[in-house]
Amino acid sequence: MHSRCAVSVCHVFMLVLCLSAAEDFDWTKNNHGSFYYGTFPAGFSWGAGGSAYQTEGAWDKDGKGLSIWDVFSHKKGKIQLNDTGDSSCEGYYKIKDDISLMKDLRLNHYRFSIAWPRIIPTGIKSDHVNEKGIQYYDELIDHLLESNITPIVTLYHWDLPQVLQEKYGGWQNISMVNHFNDFANLCFEKFGDRVKHWITFNNPWSVAVEGYETGEHAPGMRLRGNGAYRAAHHIIKAHAKVWHTYDTQWREKQKGLVGVSLSGDWGEPVDISNQKDIEAAERYVQFYLGWFATPIFHGDYPQVMKDFVGRKSVQQGLGTSRLPTFSPQEKSYIKGTCDFLGIGHFTTRYITHRNDPPGRSSNSYFTDRDLAELVDPRWPDPGSEWLYSVPWGFRRLLNFVKTQYGNPNIYVTENGVSEKMMCTELCDEWRIQYYKDYINEMLKAIRDGVNVKGYTAWSLLDKFEWDEGYSERFGLYYVDFRNKNKPRYPKASVQFYKRVISSNGFPNQREVENWKRKAVEMCSSSNQLLAAEEQRSTAANILRLIHDPLTSHMEMVTEIVVPTVCTLSILISAVLLMFLLRRRN
Ligand code: NOJ
Numbered sequence: 243m244h245s246r247c248a249v250s251v252c253h254v255f256m257l258v259l260c261l262s263a264a265e266d267f268d269w270t271k272n273n274h275g276s277f278y279y280g281t282f283p284a285g286f287s288w289g290a291g292g293s294a295y296q297t298e299g300a301w302d303k304d305g306k307g308l309s310i311w312d313v314f315s316h317k318k319g320k321i322q323l324n325d326t327g328d329s330s331c332e333g334y335y336k337i338k339d340d341i342s343l344m345k346d347l348r349l350n351h352y353r354f355s356i357a358w359p360r361i362i363p364t365g366i367k368s369d370h371v372n373e374k375g376i377q378y379y380d381e382l383i384d385h386l387l388e389s390n391i392t393p394i395v396t397l398y399h400w401d402l403p404q405v406l407q408e409k410y411g412g413w414q415n416i417s418m419v420n421h422f423n424d425f426a427n428l429c430f431e432k433f434g435d436r437v438k439h440w441i442t443f444n445n446p447w448s449v450a451v452e453g454y455e456t457g458e459h460a461p462g463m464r465l466r467g468n469g470a471y472r473a474a475h476h477i478i479k480a481h482a483k484v485w486h487t488y489d490t491q492w493r494e495k496q497k498g499l500v501g502v503s504l505s506g507d508w509g510e511p512v513d514i515s516n517q518k519d520i521e522a523a524e525r526y527v528q529f530y531l532g533w534f535a536t537p538i539f540h541g542d543y544p545q546v547m548k549d550f551v552g553r554k555s556v557q558q559g560l561g562t563s564r565l566p567t568f569s570p571q572e573k574s575y576i577k578g579t580c581d582f583l584g585i586g587h588f589t590t591r592y593i594t595h596r597n598d599p600p601g602r603s604s605n606s607y608f609t610d611r612d613l614a615e616l617v618d619p620r621w622p623d624p625g626s627e628w629l630y631s632v633p634w635g636f637r638r639l640l641n642f643v644k645t646q647y648g649n650p651n652i653y654v655t656e657n658g659v660s661e662k663m664m665c666t667e668l669c670d671e672w673r674i675q676y677y678k679d680y681i682n683e684m685l686k687a688i689r690d691g692v693n694v695k696g697y698t699a700w701s702l703l704d705k706f707e708w709d710e711g712y713s714e715r716f717g718l719y720y721v722d723f724r725n726k727n728k729p730r731y732p733k734a735s736v737q738f739y740k741r742v743i744s745s746n747g748f749p750n751q752r753e754v755e756n757w758k759r760k761a762v763e764m765c766s767s768s769n770q771l772l773a774a775e776e777q778r779s780t781a782a783n784i785l786r787l788i789h790d791p792l793t794s795h796m797e798m799v800t801e802i803v804v805p806t807v808c809t810l811s812i813l814i815s816a817v818l819l820m821f822l823l824r825r826r827n
Pocket of ligand 1: 293296444445505586656707716
């Protein structure tokens with residue numbers, strides 16, 4: 243995520259200068275600040291989510307193979323404080339506990355992912371299928387369904403089997419398409435009788451850019467200017483293949499849906515009277531969301547990506563574009579492979595045009611775009627460095643999806659906000675505010691005619707936040723990671739989200755204000771509970787610390803003092819004996 247926050251101080255100042263222009267701009271003819279009271283369409287699905295590596299723990303249990311994240315997080319210096327997902331929330335052992343939290347929230351759906359190496363340890367199906375892994379997901383799915391919670395299942399939330407990385411170079415290699423298809427096919431066979439909502443890939447932008455371009459994420463490769471485009475190309479093909487597999491082999495029998503979950507920040511032109519800024523902002527969104535959505539809905543990469551990467555490649559003296567091409571057959575095979583679109587959205591940027599002249603060493607996905615990202619210093623940013631709360635950007639992004647991709651059915655697969663590690667405050671008013679405003683902008687988008695069918699709060703629990711380790715907490719529930727039982731505590735946002743769900747929206751101002759007040763009142767008792775628990779564990783830790791030096795000190799005393807006392811006693815006895823003998827003589 244670091245690359246996303248490469249927003250320099252001077253950019254911020256520059257933006258302040260431009261703000262008067264930006265503030266006048268009103269894309270929807272509505273006031274940004276106005277709150278819309280109303281409810282969601284009947285049957286709207288409310289959920290929360292998490293992913294395998296971020297929550298399960300049990301990284302080496304019951305026959306699970308290694309993933310690229312196990313290996314990456316075990317290398318020193320890759321993750322904040324060298325944290326790992328080895329035990330994380332221990333979700334693997336807490337199916338029933340976590341489902342009772344979901345029941346308490348009255349969730350309609352829960353979004354989770356299947357760890358590929360848990361069910362196929364090497365990633366290659368013909369090597370071995372791990373029955374214990376299948377049993378775990380069977381149990382999770384069955385318990386969800388018994389509790390009337392619909393499972394929405396992601397097949398790839400970043401944990402590629404390590405063997406595939408070592409043998410083939412992971413997503414740099416086209417052979418991933420068939421291996422992933424075998425894995426997906428196995429999941430359809432084993433779980434498809436009960437799972438009706440499948441997501442092939444979660445946020446492939448991150449896999450491509452952070453995994454193969456900047457190297458901030460596993461597998462940590464830095465193949466600037468090429469790696470991300472190549473990985474994305476194979477991911478898009480793998481997605482299409484899996485969609486066709488479902489369509490031809492399972493759809494008739496299982497009657498489910500297969501989609502993809504794409505992430506996208508909204509990009510707003512800094513100066514809306516400047517054509518170059520308007521085009522740069524559009525480019526920002528096309529290089530982000532459009533990179534994956536345009537092939538999947540229209541069969542090919544966005545024209546602007548082909549133009550920019552193509553031109554820069556020529557200027558670098560390359561014979562062909564660094565952006566790969568699809569053959570005519572591939573285009574028609576990929577086009578239309580989406581039964582619903584998952585959208586993960588957290589934040590917005592202001593965008594201005596900036597020439598990034600090509601150079602052999604400096605070309606990258608980022609410089610290919612010819613733009614600069616800016617933020618408004620007044621936007622709240624309670625947690626992750628890159629995450630500013632800009633609710634109106636959400637409505638714009640949803641409308642963009644509607645107009646660009648033929649108004650598809652959308653599930654919001656991720657939306658939420660984090661807080662910093664130091665803060666163990668359960669009274670998360672700022673998160674309530676974020677959810678309230680973002681969910682409201684989604685409601686406005688539905689009124690604009692966008693087909694949003696469901697919403698997934700991200701995330702149910704605090705969890706392993708990739709390269710940020712446990713330093714950023716996105717959960718509705720606080721997890722005490724220092725306690726080996728990983729107890730969960732509700733934050734105030736649980737109470738608030740619960741009310742939104744039970745009212746299917748925002749009935750009226752008085753009630754909504756009341757929810758907020760009550761949520762904050764209620765959380766103070768959970769806060770006390772947590773504080774007491776923390777005191778107890780701090781006391782236990784201090785005792786352990788005190789105890790340890792004491793015992794070792796005592797050992798030291800025994801080692802030095804006992805032999806010394808013994809020697810002295812022998813010497814004294816000898817002297818005494820000699821003295822007595824002499825007197826007798
Ligand atoms: C998107 C990723 O899909 C998710 O795993 C992560 O928790 C959020 N971003 C927040 O960083």
